[in-house]
Amino acid sequence: MRKTGILLFLLLAAVFWGCGRSEREVVVYTSTDQVFSEPVLREFQKRTGIRVRMVFDTEETKSTGLVNRLIAEKEKPQCDVFWSNDPLRVEILKQKGVLEPYFSPNAKDIPEKFKDPQGYWTGFSGRIRVILVNKKLVKKEDYPQGVRDMLNPKWKGEFALANPLFGTTSFHIASLFVLWGDEKAKEFMEGIKENGLRLASSNGEVARWVAQGKVKFGFVDNDDAFSLMSEGAPVEMIIPDQNGEGTLFMPNAVALIKNAPHPELAKKMIDFLLSPEVEEMLAKATCKQIPLHPGVKPPEGMPNISHIKTMEVSYPEVGRKMQEILPFLKSWLSGL
Amino acid sequence: MKVARYLLWVYALVFLAFPVLPLFLKIFRFSQEVFDRSFLLALRNSFLLSSGAAFFSAVLGLALALIVGRTRMPGRGIVPLLLGLPLFFPPYQFALGWSGLLPSGFMAALFSLPGAVFVLTGCFYPVVFWMVLISLYYISPEEEEVAMLFAPPTKVLKSITLPRTLPSLIAGALLVFLLSFAEPGVPAYFGVNVLPLQVLTQFSAFYNLRAALMASFPMVILGVAVFWAQAGFWREKMGWRERSSLYPGLVFKGGLGGKLFLGVVFTVFFLLPSFSLLKEGISALPSALRWGARSMGFSLLYSSLAAMLVVGWAMASVFLLGKRQLEIFSYLSLFAFLIPPTALAVGVIDLWRRIPLPVYGTALMLIFALVGRYSFIGLKIMENSAKRLDPSPVEAAYLCGASPSRAFFRITLPSIRKWVFISFALVFVFSVNELGLSTMLYPPGGEPLIVRLYTLSVNSPLKVSSALSLLNSFLIIIVLLVFLTGDKK
Numbered sequence: 168m169r170k171t172g173i174l175l176f177l178l179l180a181a182v183f184w185g186c187g188r189s190e191r192e193v194v195v196y197t198s199t200d201q202v203f204s205e206p207v208l209r210e211f212q213k214r215t216g217i218r219v220r221m222v223f224d225t226e227e228t229k230s231t232g233l234v235n236r237l238i239a240e241k242e243k244p245q246c247d248v249f250w251s252n253d254p255l256r257v258e259i260l261k262q263k264g265v266l267e268p269y270f271s272p273n274a275k276d277i278p279e280k281f282k283d284p285q286g287y288w289t290g291f292s293g294r295i296r297v298i299l300v301n302k303k304l305v306k307k308e309d310y311p312q313g314v315r316d317m318l319n320p321k322w323k324g325e326f327a328l329a330n331p332l333f334g335t336t337s338f339h340i341a342s343l344f345v346l347w348g349d350e351k352a353k354e355f356m357e358g359i360k361e362n363g364l365r366l367a368s369s370n371g372e373v374a375r376w377v378a379q380g381k382v383k384f385g386f387v388d389n390d391d392a393f394s395l396m397s398e399g400a401p402v403e404m405i406i407p408d409q410n411g412e413g414t415l416f417m418p419n420a421v422a423l424i425k426n427a428p429h430p431e432l433a434k435k436m437i438d439f440l441l442s443p444e445v446e447e448m449l450a451k452a453t454c455k456q457i458p459l460h461p462g463v464k465p466p467e468g469m470p471n472i473s474h475i476k477t478m479e480v481s482y483p484e485v486g487r488k489m490q491e492i493l494p495f496l497k498s499w500l501s502g503l
Numbered sequence: 504m505k506v507a508r509y510l511l512w513v514y515a516l517v518f519l520a521f522p523v524l525p526l527f528l529k530i531f532r533f534s535q536e537v538f539d540r541s542f543l544l545a546l547r548n549s550f551l552l553s554s555g556a557a558f559f560s561a562v563l564g565l566a567l568a569l570i571v572g573r574t575r576m577p578g579r580g581i582v583p584l585l586l587g588l589p590l591f592f593p594p595y596q597f598a599l600g601w602s603g604l605l606p607s608g609f610m611a612a613l614f615s616l617p618g619a620v621f622v623l624t625g626c627f628y629p630v631v632f633w634m635v636l637i638s639l640y641y642i643s644p645e646e647e648e649v650a651m652l653f654a655p656p657t658k659v660l661k662s663i664t665l666p667r668t669l670p671s672l673i674a675g676a677l678l679v680f681l682l683s684f685a686e687p688g689v690p691a692y693f694g695v696n697v698l699p700l701q702v703l704t705q706f707s708a709f710y711n712l713r714a715a716l717m718a719s720f721p722m723v724i725l726g727v728a729v730f731w732a733q734a735g736f737w738r739e740k741m742g743w744r745e746r747s748s749l750y751p752g753l754v755f756k757g758g759l760g761g762k763l764f765l766g767v768v769f770t771v772f773f774l775l776p777s778f779s780l781l782k783e784g785i786s787a788l789p790s791a792l793r794w795g796a797r798s799m800g801f802s803l804l805y806s807s808l809a810a811m812l813v814v815g816w817a818m819a820s821v822f823l824l825g826k827r828q829l830e831i832f833s834y835l836s837l838f839a840f841l842i843p844p845t846a847l848a849v850g851v852i853d854l855w856r857r858i859p860l861p862v863y864g865t866a867l868m869l870i871f872a873l874v875g876r877y878s879f880i881g882l883k884i885m886e887n888s889a890k891r892l893d894p895s896p897v898e899a900a901y902l903c904g905a906s907p908s909r910a911f912f913r914i915t916l917p918s919i920r921k922w923v924f925i926s927f928a929l930v931f932v933f934s935v936n937e938l939g940l941s942t943m944l945y946p947p948g949g950e951p952l953i954v955r956l957y958t959l960s961v962n963s964p965l966k967v968s969s970a971l972s973l974l975n976s977f978l979i980i981i982v983l984l985v986f987l988t989g990d991k992k
Contacts, residue, residue, distance in 0.1 A: 194947040201958035220947030225938065225957035232845070232942035235706055239849045243856040245864045245947060259710060332708040368691045379603070493708055501541035501696065 192218035193432040196233045197250040199419060200390070203454045204250060210448065211439045217432055222246070237265050237424070244424050247433035250440060254281075254420040255338055257288040258486035267425040269434060273441040277459045280481070281418050290418030290482075291441050292449040292456035295475065296339050297414070298405040299377045299392045300384045311384050313408035314343065317359040324363030327373045327385035331356075331496050335370065335388050335417055340496070341489035342415050342480045349492075356499055366500075378402050388417070389469070390454035397453050406475060413476035418459065419449075507823055511832075514816050518875040519835040522850035523842055529713050538717075542701055546721055548616060549684055549698040555620035556627060557680035563624065564631025565672055567768060570761040571632075572639035573664070582765065583636055584983070587629040588773045591976040592780075593936045593953065594626040595688035600776035602692070619693045623683045625772035630682070630929065631675030634887070637921050638671035639664070643893075674887055678880065681726055681840065698722050702843045712849060719843045726841040727834070784969030791970030794959065798952040799978050805866060805941075805951055806934035807982065809873035810881075813930045814923060816874075817881035821889045822911060829886070836879035844939030847872055851944065869944040869951075873937060877930045884929070888922035928983050935979055952978065 197204045201223045212219045224233045234256050237246060241264065249266075251257045260266050261283065268286035281290030300310055311319075317326055329336040344352040365382050367373045373385035374392065378400035392404040407414050421440045427433045439445060446458035455466035457475070465471045571582055589597065601622060605613055612618060642664060650659045687699035698721065705715035784791070820832055839847060851872045855863045862868060892915065900910040916923070941951050956971040 196947075201955070221950075222945065222947050223950065223954065223958040225942055225954060232707075232939075235710065235712075235845060235849070236852075236943050238710065239852045239943070240856070243863065263710075332704055337708065366694060368694070372692070375603075490709075497541060497704065497708075498539065501539075501544060 190429070191216070191432070192220055193247045193429050193436050194220045194222070194245055195248045195250060195436060196222045196224075196237065196246045197252075198224040198233055198256065199250055199252040200454070203390070203449065203452050203456075206452070207440070207445055207448055211436060214439075215435065217435065219436070234259060238263055241265050241425075244426055245428065246424050247427040247429050248436045248440075249422045249424060251288075251420045251422070252294075253335060253338055253417045254283075254288060254290055254482040255341075255486045255489060257283075257420045257422045258483055260422065261287040265425060266422045267427070267430075269423040269437060271434070271438050271441045273438045276443075276461055277441070281459055283483075288420040288422040289437070289441055290420050290459065292446045292458050293416050293418035293472075294335075294388045294390055294454070294456055295406065295414050295416050295477070296335065296386055297389045297392050298384055298407050299374055299387050299395070300403050300405060301377050301380050301382075301401060302403045303401045304380055304383045310403070310405055311407075312405065313411055314355075314386070315411075316384075317364065318355070318362055320362065322362070322383065324365065325383040326363075327365040327367050327376050327382040328359070329367050329370045329373050329386075330500070332493065332500065333369075335415075336386070337489055337496075338417060338485065339386065339415050341485045341492060342478050344492055345480050345485055345488050346412055346478060352492075353495065356496075360499070374402075390456070393453055393455045393468075406470075409476050413478045415480075416457070416472070416475070416477040419456070507819060511816065511820050511824065515832050515835055518871055519832075519839045519878060522847060522854045522872070522875055523835070523839045525853065526716055526842065526846055526850050527838075529716055541696060542718065545696045545698050545701045548690070548695055549722070550725070551616060552619055552623065552690060552695065552697060553680045553683040555617075556623040556683040557676045559620065559624040560628040560631045560679040561672055561676040563628040563768065564633075564675060565635055565668070567628070567632045567765065568635035568639055568668070569660075570765060572636045573660070574761055576762060576765075583633065584980070584987075585769060585773075586632060586765070588769075588976070588980075589626050589776075590629040590932055591979040592626070592777065592972060593688065593938070593956075593975070594623060594686055595692060596780065596972050597626055597776040598622050598689045598692040600779055603779050604775060614693045616693075616695050619690045619695045622689050622693075622776075623686065625776065626689075627679040627682055628772070630678050631672065633925055633928075634671040634675040634678075634884070635668050637925055638668045638887075640921065642667045670890075671887060674883055677729060678883070680729060684722055684726065685841065685843070699843065702845075706843075706845050712846065715843065716846055719841075719846065722843075723838060723841045726837060730833075730837055780969040780972050782969075783966040784971075784973040787966035787970035788973065791967060791974050794967070795952055795955055795971050795974050798950050798955040799974060801866075801945075801949050802935050802952040802975075802978060803982065805870050805873065805945075806931050808870050809877065809934045810927045810931040812870075812874045813878050813881035814885070814927050816878065817885040817926060818916075818919075818923065820882060821885045822915065833879070833882060833886075836875075836882050839875040840877070840879035844872075844876065844937065845943055847876060848940050848943030851875070864946060866946045866949050869941060869946070872940045872944055873934045876937070876940060877933055880929050880933070881926045884922055884926040885919075888919040892919065924986060927986065931982060932979055935975065 195208055197208075204223070205221065208219045208221055211217070222233065222236075233249070237244070237249060237260060240246065249257065249260065257266065266287045270286045271289060274282060274289045277289065277291065281293075283289070298311055298316075311322065311326075316322060317328070331337050331340045340352075340356070343355065347355070365376070367376060367385070370387045370391045373382075374387045374395050376382045377385050378395050386407075389404065392402065395402050396404065421437050423430070423433055423437060443458070443460040443463050446456075446460050446463045449456040450458050450463065450466040455469055457465055457469055457472050459472065567586055570576070571586070576582070601613060647659055647663055650663050654662070685699060687697070687703055690697040691700055691703075698718065701718040702715045705711050705718050820829060824832070842850075851868055855868055855871075862871070896914050896918075897910050900914055905913070935951075936953055938953050938957060941954050945951055945954060952971070952975050956968065956975055959968055959971060
């Protein structure tokens with residue numbers, strides 16, 4: 168009993184010892200994959216001597232665990248900076264009153280369409296939606312070229328998409344609704360369902376299915392594709408709809424939290440994340456993110472952003488549309 | 504004693520009632536839009552999935568426990584731990600394992616409700632197996648030996664042994680039912696629409712806490728109904744006595760068939776699905792240790808503290824409180840167990856941000872939430888042990904002038920130590936693998952291993968995530984081995 172008491176005391180002491188806070192620290196919540204975000208945040212710590220305390224999100228919670236956590240903590244935030252892997256989640260936080268505006272001097276070269284006009288968030292390096300093809304199963308001349316290939320009967324039951332209620336797939340589908348209008352987009356969604364869409368729970372799963380040959384192609388983000396290609400999987404990446412409406416570009420977005428415990432250090436972190444050096448780091452990492460600063464070289468194997476035809480959509484509008492079409496998507500899913 | 508009882512109530516209020524009950528108030532504004540066709544389908548699937556997993560786990564767990572606990576087979580010390588291995592891995596990892604193992608022609612069979620039942624049975628049968636095995640260990644051997652003078656062993660098994668294990672079997676199956684009901688990872692992977700996915704959709708797509716709580720309400724109602732229905736099995740009191748070589752009780756010879764069955768179960772439910780994890784992960788263990796050592800420490804800290812608090816509270820509640828108070832605690836802990844982890848996390852944040860104690864923003868928030876979520880498991884297991892405890896040695900100690908606390912620590916605690924172990928083990932294992940609460944509550948910079956495993960698994964090579972998964976299981980096995988070794992000493 169005495170031993171148990173001592174053990175309990177030591178464990179509690181360890182918890183309280185670990186609770187120590189310093190004034191020279193900044194707390195960053197990020198939904199960007201840990202393998203890519205952690206080295207960047209460590210670099211900031213190395214350069215400035217400011218301790219970075221990180222909280223990461225997981226694919227299992229559809230990378231929205233932190234958004235829910237930020238909403239729950241709104242009255243007494245622990246976080247200083249939120250680094251989101253897309254601009255839609257920060258739009259939601261903006262609407263919920265969780266963010267504070269900040270215009271970083273390092274963002275002046277970033278095109279206006281990737282920034283919130285009121286300064287609540289700023290975009291930087293991004294990903295695009297791509298088609299991942301199993302090159303053992305599909306001949307090069309037959310490669311699908313765009314989203315409409317999912318309607319082609321020759322691919323019946325041979326293609327996959329992640330659940331459109333979550334993540335970048337929801338972003339992609341909402342963008343199609345904005346571009347095409349509700350009627351045409353709904354017709355498209357019913358069409359792919361009839362053509363035997365294989366629904367996966369995440370982009371990572373779509374990529375694995377393509378690599379394992381369980382489907383011939385699927386829609387994923389370019390970082391999912393590059394991860395598999397770097398492991399030597401028999402897959403190839405195609406940038407879709409280059410002769411049509413273009414592919415979806417999804418920048419990262421960084422935002423300052425309202426009533427953040429360390430606002431000044433938070434601004435330093437935001438300035439750092441919006442610097443060309445960080446875009447360079449993210450371009451060189453295996454995620455091969457596409458930079459937005461004009462002077463930064465694009466990643467190997469990817470064209471410059473100016474050479475990719477991207478969908479002309481406004482992110483706040485896509486965000487609003489996403490909320491609007493969720494009930495439709497929920498009922499669409501129930502028939503699968 | 505009075506102070507101790509007050510402390511138990513403080514625990515129940517702070518960890519169970521205050522974070523959970525305000526959440527229930529949020530769902531009073533009824534909204535019909537949550538209960539659409541998809542929701543009803545999810546409700547049906549959830550019920551079928553949980554019932555299936557509970558039924559097959561009960562059958563498998565009972566068969567395995569009888570082979571291990573009632574035959575003279577070698578290695579009886581290590582076999583329970585080996586057969587419990589599937590429980591140490593997050594169920595989602597096994598779903599991935601099966602999907603990688605089977606050729607694409609079998610995809611349709613696996614990606615279905617029966618496929619999800621199969622995988623969850625494989626993950627959760629150790630709960631039933633362990634509980635039944637321990638109950639077999641404690642059945643009074645004299646009863647079986649006397650019965651064997653007049654009846655053949657199979658009749659003794661049917662009329663004495665099996666009825667004595669029934670409460671543990673039912674309690675284990677109930678736990679599996681509730682665990683399967685709350686599991687989102689496996690059904691999501693296999694494309695089965697279940698209630699936890701409806702809850703996840705409301706949280707993660709609609710960001711609507713109230714709707715998520717409403718979607719989880721049938722889980723609570725059904726959980727309470729199942730709990731209430733099985734309560735009858737706990738009423739009968741039975742004398743228990745530890746077995747010894749002098750009084751071994753009913754023991755079968757146990758031939759090749761039994762060993763073969765154990766081997767098949769171990770292969771099908773552990774070796775096969777974990778094949779790629781083991782193959783890929785072993786080579787990357789050194790680098791995974793570098794990546795995950797700190798997080799392993801955090802996991803150990805959070806989970807062991809949570810498990811110790813739960814076991815201590817459950818034990819004290821069972822032995823100090825009256826029936827009525829214990830029932831209130833059972834229902835409070837059941838609510839906290841059934842509510843979705845993300846909602847519980849919101850409740851915990853909402854509570855501690857108002858209390859001027861140095862808890863908000865620290866690891867204590869996560870520990871307290873784990874305590875709240877898994878108190879039900881601790882309480883049920885300790886109740887199971889206490890209701891069957893032979894009261895005569897304690898009464899004898901009282902007659903000799905022993906104080907209640909001395910009698911408890913000298914007589915009662917040693918005789919229920921195996922139940923204490925199983926209670927600690929289950930709460931520890933579930934706490935280590937708890938992702939929903941961890942993501943919402945871990946302190947900045949204090950990332951537990953399960954979060955690291957899932958954040959790294961998306962874009963790291965398979966071997967790194969496999970190795971991290973193995974580390975997660977090693978952590979559990981090492982802690983349990985230390986605990987077991989301490990028990991033997």
